[in-house]
Every structure is written in structure tokens, then in C-alpha cells.
Amino acid sequence: xxxxxxxxxxxxxxxxxxxxxxxxxxxxxxxxxxxxxxxxxxxxxxxxxxxxxxxxxxxxxxxxxxxxxxxxxxxxxxxxxxxxxxxxxxxxxxxxxxxxxxxxxxxxxxxxxxxxxxxxxxxxxxxxxxxxxxxxxxxxxxxxxxxxxxxxxxxxxxxxxxxxxxxxxxxxxxxxxxxxxxxxxxxxxxxxxxxxxxxxxxxxxxxxxxxxxxxxxxxxxxxxxxxxxxxxxxxxxxxxxxxxxxxxxxxxxxxxxxxxxxxxxxxxxxxxxxxxxxxxxxxxxxxxxxxxxxxxxxxxxxxxxxxxxxxxxxxxxxxxxxxxxxxxxxxxxxxxxxxxxxxxxxxxxxxxxxxxxxxxxxxxxxxxxxxx
Amino acid sequence: xxxxxxxxxxxxxxxxxxxxxxxxxxxxxxxxxxxxxxxxxxxxxxxxxxxxxxxxxxxxxxxxxxxxxxxxxxxxxxxxxxxxxxxxxxxxxxxxxxxxxxxxxxxxxxxxxxxxxxxxxxxxxxxxxxxxxxxxxxxxxxxxxxxxxxxxxxxxxxxxxxxxxxxxxxxxxxxxxxxxxxxxxxxxxxxxxxxxxxxxxxxxxxxxxxxxxxxxxxxxxxxxxxxxxxxxxxxxxxxxxxxxxxxxxxxxxxxxxxxxxxxxxxxxxxxxxxxxxxxxxxxxxxxxxxxxxxxxxxxxxxxxxxxxxxxxxxxxxxxxxxxxxxxxxxxxxxxxxxxxxxxx
Numbered sequence: 001x002x003x004x005x006x007x008x009x010x011x012x013x014x015x016x017x018x019x020x021x022x023x024x025x026x027x028x029x030x031x032x033x034x035x036x037x038x039x040x041x042x043x044x045x046x047x048x049x050x051x052x053x054x055x056x057x058x059x060x061x062x063x064x065x066x067x068x069x070x071x072x073x074x075x076x077x078x079x080x081x082x083x084x085x086x087x088x089x090x091x092x093x094x095x096x097x098x099x100x101x102x103x104x105x106x107x108x109x110x111x112x113x114x115x116x117x118x119x120x121x122x123x124x125x126x127x128x129x130x131x132x133x134x135x136x137x138x139x140x141x142x143x144x145x146x147x148x149x150x151x152x153x154x155x156x157x158x159x160x161x162x163x164x165x166x167x168x169x170x171x172x173x174x175x176x177x178x179x180x181x182x183x184x185x186x187x188x189x190x191x192x193x194x195x196x197x198x199x200x201x202x203x204x205x206x207x208x209x210x211x212x213x214x215x216x217x218x219x220x221x222x223x224x225x226x227x228x229x230x231x232x233x234x235x236x237x238x239x240x241x242x243x244x245x246x247x248x249x250x251x252x253x254x255x256x257x258x259x260x261x262x263x264x265x266x267x268x269x270x271x272x273x274x275x276x277x278x279x280x281x282x283x284x285x286x287x288x289x290x291x292x293x294x295x296x297x298x299x300x301x302x303x304x305x306x307x308x309x310x311x312x313x314x315x316x317x318x319x320x321x322x323x324x325x326x327x328x329x330x331x332x333x334x335x336x337x338x339x340x341x342x343x344x345x346x347x348x349x350x351x352x353x354x355x356x357x358x359x360x361x362x363x364x365x366x367x368x369x370x371x372x
Numbered sequence: 373x374x375x376x377x378x379x380x381x382x383x384x385x386x387x388x389x390x391x392x393x394x395x396x397x398x399x400x401x402x403x404x405x406x407x408x409x410x411x412x413x414x415x416x417x418x419x420x421x422x423x424x425x426x427x428x429x430x431x432x433x434x435x436x437x438x439x440x441x442x443x444x445x446x447x448x449x450x451x452x453x454x455x456x457x458x459x460x461x462x463x464x465x466x467x468x469x470x471x472x473x474x475x476x477x478x479x480x481x482x483x484x485x486x487x488x489x490x491x492x493x494x495x496x497x498x499x500x501x502x503x504x505x506x507x508x509x510x511x512x513x514x515x516x517x518x519x520x521x522x523x524x525x526x527x528x529x530x531x532x533x534x535x536x537x538x539x540x541x542x543x544x545x546x547x548x549x550x551x552x553x554x555x556x557x558x559x560x561x562x563x564x565x566x567x568x569x570x571x572x573x574x575x576x577x578x579x580x581x582x583x584x585x586x587x588x589x590x591x592x593x594x595x596x597x598x599x600x601x602x603x604x605x606x607x608x609x610x611x612x613x614x615x616x617x618x619x620x621x622x623x624x625x626x627x628x629x630x631x632x633x634x635x636x637x638x639x640x641x642x643x644x645x646x647x648x649x650x651x652x653x654x655x656x657x658x659x660x661x662x663x664x665x666x667x668x669x670x671x672x673x674x675x676x677x678x679x680x681x682x683x684x685x686x687x688x689x690x691x692x693x694x695x696x697x698x699x700x701x702x703x704x705x706x707x708x709x710x711x712x713x714x715x716x
Contacts, residue, residue: 076578077549186666216430217605221649221662243578250651250660273653287583288653289609 033253034067037102037237038088038121038205044096045083057083059261060097065205065237070228072240072252072269074284080261081241085207088239089123090114101205119149122198126210128190132182138193139178142166145200165196168233169226188219195230206231209241224251245281246288249273254345257281260320263339267346277348277357279325319351327352390460391418392599393442393486393567398455400434400441403448409670411437411450413623416697419567424593424600426614426631428607428646430667434623435603436491439569443486444470444478461485461566484514487560489553491572496556497544503530503555504540507562514563529558533588550581557589561596568593569601574609586613608650611635616707619643622668622678624695629708639700639710641683677712685715 045058058080065071073081086092088099090106099106101120109117125131132141142162152158166174169192182190191211198206211227212220228251231238240252248255248269255272257265257280265278276282319337322328331351339347342360353361395417401408412434419425429435440446442457457470459481468481490496497506507526511517517525527537533554544552553573560568570589574582590613593600604610610617610631617634619627619642627640638644645663652658665682674680676691683690697709 076580188666216667217607217649218430218646218663219666221651221660222664225662244651246651246653249653250657270657283580285653287579289579289583289606289612290652290654 033069034235034237036064037067038065039063039100040084040088040097041100042097043084043087043094043099045080045087045092046095057261058087061263063256063263063266065239067204067235067237068231069254070231070238070240070252072242072248072255073258074242074245074248074255075258076243079258081258082209084258085123085209085239085241088205089121089207090117115148119201120203121205121207122201122203124194124198124206124208124211127214128187128194129214131194132190134182136181137178138180138185141193141197142178142200145197149201165200168199168230169193169196171196187215188223191215191223192226195227199230199234203236205237205239207239207241210243211240212247213242213244220247245273245284257284262320262349264321264350265348266339267342271346275357275360277342277346277353277360278350279327279352279356280321281348282356283324319349327356389420392421392460393419393601394458394460395438395442396456396458398438398441398457399453400437400446400450401453402450406671408453411623411670412441414454415625417618417625417628419599419601421566421599422593422597423616424602424614426610426617427601427603427620428605428610428617429620430605432667432670433620435620436571438620439488439571439601439603442470443482443488443569444473445488459485459567463566483510483565484563485565486567486569487563487565488569488571489556489560489573491575497552499544502541502543506555507559510559510562525562529562532561532592533558550577550585553577553585557585561592564596566598567601568598569603571603572605575604575606607646619646622670622673624678624711625697626679626695626711627709628697629700629703630705633703633705633708637703639703639708639715640712641685641715642679645682687714689714
């Protein structure tokens with residue numbers, strides 16, 4: 001391949017890694033965030049289906065989470081974003097690749113190590129209606145992780161910690177809320193309890209899987225603001241998993257766009273949403289409802305390329321997006337593109353960036369992709 | 373805006389062309405051991421031929437209860453406590469009072485005249501029937517056509533919603549979420565209804581699929597000329613899609629206006645709050661405020677305006693207003709109505 005620019009970075013099979021992470025605009029040197037908390041290096045997850053068929057849910061995913069920074073993982077359902085969260089949380093074992101926490105590799109763990117790991121890496125789930133146990137009070141939900149991870153010396157120390165947790169998530173006055181059962185709380189209040197439960201372990205990494213998408217629109221913003229506030233206060237490294245790229249624009253420092261198990265584009269949130277490079281990101285941005293654009297694309301009939309294919313319709317060769325891509329050519333059908341570096345902080349996995357995003361590639365530097 | 377009050381209006385959309393569906397002073401209550409809970413409270417809303425009216429509100433605001441109630445699809449403990457629903461279809465010789473109909477008369481009306489696309493296509497489709505049988509069942513029940521004609525029509529309906537004809541033999545579990553939703557839409561259109569009610573038809577879908585399906589729905593609407601009541605919690609989507617938008621809060625309408633007016637000159641504080649809750653993808657980053665507080669508990673609403681506890685403009689006099697819709701005098705839209713007489 002005789003492409004001079006954009007350059008592939010951390011291509012599949014090379015197993016590399018540092019580079020892909022260096023892309024992250026959230027590096028300490030660039031934006032003054034905290035230390036590196038967690039790193040995923042060439043992460044893979046295969047699920048065995050009926051017979052000998054294999055579903056590659058996550059393919060060669062690499063990124064870094066820094067303390068105090070938010071990385072958003074954006075993609076449609078089935079793109080593998082929740083699987084990434086499960087791998088990082090230790091709920092599933094990766095089929096390939098590595099995870100490091102504070103620079104130490106994460107592997108097979110003893111029970112004690114696993115508990116330590118759990119106290120560092122916490123998950124918040126999408127559905128606050130099913131993630132809390134209906135037969136237990138809020139106090140029970142919070143006291144358990146506090147006892148497990150912090151070993152309070154006395155009942156009064158435990159109580160003080162519970163009240164402080166409730167105050168962190170602004171469920172005040174704390175005492176009456178601690179005595180309530182989940183069904184006595186609104187959806188937003190329940191999600192606050194989930195946040196408090198995650199904080200009870202004093203984690204450094206918080207994995208939030210669609211934390212607001214089950215909530216009413218009028219309170220989503222407030223919850224995201226709370227989450228933002230918590231990450232600043234506790235210097236959390238936050239992975240924000242969402243299908244809503246508009247909220248990622250407001251909330252995240254870096255955006256990773258996933259499609260069919262691969263990261264197809266990454267970069268600073270504002271750049272990715274305002275000047276998407278990958279054709280899939282472009283489609284995603286163009287499809288988002290846009291109140292500022294009254295009676296627009298919908299009336300014109302909208303996108304036609306996308307019909308009837310989603311990322312679950314598995315593509316075995318070439319770029320996973322090629323059946324939906326308006327720019328696809330022969331090479332796209334035969335070879336899966338690696339992430340190409342667009343700038344210091346940005347990358348996109350596309351052979352056709354010179355056509356899809358000419359303004360980003362810089363026409364002068366691009367050599368035509370050689371004939372296939 | 374100054375809200376001059378020409379008194380309560382009978383129907384917000386009163387105009388020269390007669391509405392195909394007219395809901396007046398409609399109320400639904402849920403009977404509980406501790407008394408009635410008013411889920412829908414004195415709502416008047418009209419749908420003109422070929423129009424898309426969007427009904428927006430949070431969960432529990434009563435938007436689905438309103439739509440199902442108007443078709444008499446609610447079961448106990450929900451009871452309709454007041455109001456009327458009038459259907460004026462081209463095929464009906466005289467206006468039909470839906471609330472006065474016997475069950476067998478309702479069956480003839482539902483689907484033939486008023487079709488509904490339900491929120492969860494997975495639950496709404498019969499898992500043991502293939503697509504062809506689902507579609508032909510509906511047609512055979514409501515239209516006088518032969519089996520062959522029904523199959524032929526089912527195939528052309530799939531063309532309408534861009535599903536390959538080979539899928540006629542597929543069962544619901546073999547289809548993707550987007551395809552199931554398309555089958556639901558095809559089913560709703562199978563009998564050429566005049567009114568289609570869509571209850572969050574794309575909420576479970578990805579934005580790309582959502583836009584694709586809604587683009588098709590709008591195309592079909594232009595072609596077939598049905599009127600549409602579109603229910604969603606996603607105001608940003610509604611503003612793109614609907615001609616008029618009605619905003620519900622705690623079982624009451626708080627604002628009704630054209631999509632343009634709602635976007636540019638929202639009158640009610642709740643509408644303003646909703647508009648300020650959406651992160652927008654395009655344009656400069658705005659400061660977003662959201663709406664403080666929690667959604668209302670219908671069992672214990674404050675007197676007067678139910679939005680008062682969360683409203684930034686609230687004063688004591690809000691405790692005594694009766695939420696009557698009044699015209700927004702400063703609005704160029706003569707049918708721009710708000711339930712808040714105070715906020716400018």
C-alpha cells in the first residue's frame with residue numbers, strides 16, 4: 001500500500017498499542033488531566049454461536065482512560081460498546097488483547113485481587129429499575145459496598161460514610177432517603193443511588209453504560225451534570241457509553257465511534273461531531289434529530305444508503321461498513337482498513353478518507369490509493 | 373407574549389377544514405383504592421386531514437393514555453370520565469361519536485379507519501405467525517377481499533416499507549428491530565386508514581434506522597394522505613416531523629402551536645425547559661439548563677399549575693390558575709395556545 005498520508009496506526013494484527021492510545025486527545029500532556037488509570041490494548045472478544053460460527057463482538061479495540069477525563073464510546077445497538085464495558089469491568093474474559101490498570105496488567109485474579117480490582121473499577125447500568133434490588137432499602141444497597149471495600153471500624157463510621165455518599169449524589173436529607181425502597185424513588189433518584197453505590201467503593205475508573213437513556217429527557221441533563229461533577233471531584237476516569245452522539249459532544253473529552261466491534265473513528269469530541277471523518281460517523285451525525293433544522297431531511301426522504309442493513313448483518317471481508325457506505329470501492333470490500341492518523345489526536349478507519357473527508361486529509365498530501 | 377384571554381377555547385385547532393379526529397374536553401382517570409388519579413385531564417385536540425400532530429411529554433404525562441383512550445383501547449382501572457371523540461372520515465357519511473359506539477361498531481372503526489403503530493413491535497406482532505399471515509389477517513378481518521388479493525396486497529405493502537418480498541415468509545424473531553417496526557407500519561397501512569396513531573414507533577431503534585423509517589412514513593403520508601398523531605418524548609424529533617406540536621405535562625396540555633413557533637417562540641415555561649434540555653449536535657455549544665426537580669406525581673399534584681414546583685417563573689398566583697389554554701397574542705400563529713397566562 002503506497003499511502004503516505006493518512007498513516008495507519010495500530011493496525012489489526014500488529015498488536016500495538018501505545019500509538020492508538022496516544023491519539024487520545026485526553027493525554028495528560030495535552031489537556032492537564034490526571035494520570036493514566038486504565039488502558040485497553042488490542043482488546044478482542046469472540047462469542048461462539050450455533051455450531052462453529054464465531055461472532056467477533058469486539059475487534060482490536062485500544063484506548064486509554066485518564067483520571068478526570070471522559071471518554072465516550074458511541075455506537076448503535078450491537079456495535080459491541082457494552083461488551084467493551086463488560087471486559088473492562090472483569091465480567092467477561094477477553095479473547096485477546098490486554099487490559100492494564102494503573103500500569104499493571106489485569107489477568108487471572110485471585111478472589112482478593114478481584115475484589116481490589118472491583119473497588120477500583122465500578123459500573124453504572126442503564127436501567128435503574130432493574131439494577132436495584134426491590135426488596136432492599138437504599139441503606140442496604142450502599143452499606144454493602146462500603147463494608148466490603150472500606151471496612152468501616154464502627155457503626156457510626158459507616159453511617160457517616162453513607163450520609164456523605166448521599167450528599168455527593170445530592171439525595172438530601174440523607175436519612176429519610178436511606179430508609180426508602182427502590183419503588184419509592186423516581187427514576188432519577190434511583191440512578192443517583194446507583195451512582196452512590198458505585199462511589200462507595202472509592203473507584204478510580206467509572207464505566208457508565210447508557211446511564212441516562214432510560215430517564216426522562218427533562219432530568220437527563222441534570223444527571224449528566226452530576227456525573228460530570230463527580231468525575232471532577234473524585235478525579236474519576238470515566239467511560240461514557242451511549243448511542244446519543246449529541247450528549248457525547250457536550251459531556252466527553254474524547255469520542256470513540258464503534259461500528260461492528262471496531263473503533264472506526266476517534267478524536268476530540270468537538271472535532272468528531274463537527275467534522276466527522278468516517279462515513280459512518282457522518283451518517284450518525286446526519287441522522288440525529290435536529291430541532292434547529294425544521295422540516296429538513298425527513299421531508300426530503302432522508303438517507304437511502306442505509307436501508308435494511310445494520311451492523312449485525314455480519315460482513316466477513318473488508319470494511320464492516322462497506323455495504324452501507326456511499327464511497328465504497330473494491331479495496332473496501334476486500335481489506336479492513338486500520339485506523340489512519342488524521343492529526344495528532346484524530347484517527348479514522350477508512351480507505352476513502354480522501355473522498356469522504358477531503359477537508360481533513362489535506363488534498364495536497366494525499367496520494368491516491370493505489371489501484372487494486 | 374401577552375396572553376389575552378378570549379375565554380376557554382372549545383377545540384384548539386378549530387379552523388375552516390373540519391378535523392378528521394376531534395378530541396374535546398377528554399378526561400381519563402385510573403381508579404385506585406385511594407381515589408381516582410386523573411391521567412388525562414380535560415384535553416381538547418384536533419387532527420386535520422393530512423396533518424401530522426405531535427404529542428410530546430415525559431413518561432407518565434398521559435400522552436399514550438390520551439391516544440389509547442380516544443380509540444377506547446383502555447381497560448379497567450382506566451375509565452373515561454368526560455369528553456367526546458368525534459371521527460369524520462371520508463368513508464363515514466356522518467360524524468362518528470367514538471365514545472358512544474358498541475364494541476362491534478368499534479371493531480369496524482379500529483384499524484379500518486384509525487390504525488395504531490405500537491411502541492414495542494416485538495410484543496405487538498404475533499410470534500407464531502409469519503409476516504404474510506399477520507398482514508393478511510388484518511386485511512381479511514377488515515376488508516372484503518379474497519385470500520389471493522390479500523397476499524398480493526401484503527407483498528406490495530412490503531414494497532411500500534422497503535422490505536424484500538421474500539420476507540413474507542419470515543417470523544418476527546427472524547427480523548431486525550427496524551424491520552419489525554416497518555412490518556408494524558405496513559400493517560397499520562394495510563387497510564388504508566385515515567388516521568394513524570404512532571406511539572413512540574422508533575424509540576427502541578438507532579438514530580440511523582429511525583431517520584430512515586420516519587422518512588418513509590412521511591413519504592407514505594404524502595402519497596396516501598392519512599393524518600397522523602405522533603407520540604414521543606423526543607421533542608427534537610417531533611419538531612422536525614410534525615406540523616403542530618402539543619406538549620403535555622401531568623395529564624394536561626400546556627402548549628399547542630406550530631412546530632416553528634414551539635421551536636422559536638415557546639410560550640410555556642415547561643416547553644422552554646424541554647427545549648433547553650437537548651444537547652444539540654450542530655451549531656455553537658449552548659449552555660444547557662435542563663429542568664430542575666422530578667417529574668410530577670399524579671397522586672399528589674399541587675393546586676393550580678402542576679409545573680409550579682419546577683418552574684423558574686412561578687409565583688403565588690400560579691396556585692390558583694385552572695390551566696385553561698389561552699391564545700398567545702404576540703404569536704403570528706393564531707392557534708398558538710399556552711396554559712400559562714403569566715410568562716411573557
